[in-house]
Amino acid sequence: MKSTIILYSTQEGQTYKIAQFMAEQIGNDSCELADLHQVEDLDLSSYCNIIIGASIRYGHFNKKLYQFIDQHKVDLISAGASFYSVNLTARKPGKDTPEGSVYIQKFLKRSPWQPKHIGVFAGGLYYPRYSWFDRVMIRFIMSMTGGETDTSKEVEYTDWEKVALFVKKVTK
Template sequence: MAKALFLYSSREGQTKKILHYIEEQLTEFECEVVDLHTATDIDFSDYEKVLIGASIRYGHLNKKLYQFIAKNQSQLEGNKVAFFCVNLTARKEEQGKDTPEGSAYIKTFLNKSPWQPKLIGVFAGALYYPRYSWFDRTMIKFIMSMTGGETDTTKEVEYTNWEKVALFADKFKKL
């Protein structure tokens, strides 16, 4: 059975949840899911495909993602590797914020990253107010009030469009 490597950088777990959903779509692959923050010396040649998922927090991808890319750039260039970003802005599908072309975060990523993935996805994340620290809850509520989002801090809201994730999984299979 072909092997796929799934690497993730996630704060609250939605990115990992999305990877597990994609794993369910790839029945012909044995998938290994690894936290990018703890990954060391990975040999990409052991895998038919590699998928990296990362979440945005306060407008930025985790710096460990960029460190991982710098360390593994030659392997990333030479393999069937895709990338997706998870953020709350992508919930605004009608504004195109859920596309690589319409995502400010993807534009920033592509400007900062020496690696330019051939396949890129953008998915809306989830809002987990009750799980956040007081500071994060307050800051995220403020950001959501400015952007027309949910501000009830007793709620957990999942914005992920699973149909869109399934379409991305199909493109990843064909990569």
């Protein structure tokens, strides 16, 4: 029996990559990873520690995150589950905290579950992997926010030390 489960909702894979890193920090033998979009009939009560991670796309979390929370709210609350958000805005100081993240503030107002611990991590910018439309839109957003606009580049903004500190905090 695995004692920790990390559920993730990812668009381009960075949230999953962060979940994998967390599992390595915890110990793969005692940690299970699961795609939040593909789990059905999951019994969360059998886990000592629950961590959920979700990415932002065009300013919003995937609606399946909220559906999952509604379905499992009682278990998330009783387990003292933790949550982490992944977004490109978090590459800027002050936007990488629960208090400074507009996405987390909106999440906390909308969600019936209030996580015990919250992490906010910068994601990755993978222009070559995006569709033409996404590449154009993300480049426009990045130009407005002072970010990378060279569409031939891939840039990982995740602060892995910060992720490791979050893991230590949520697994005490």
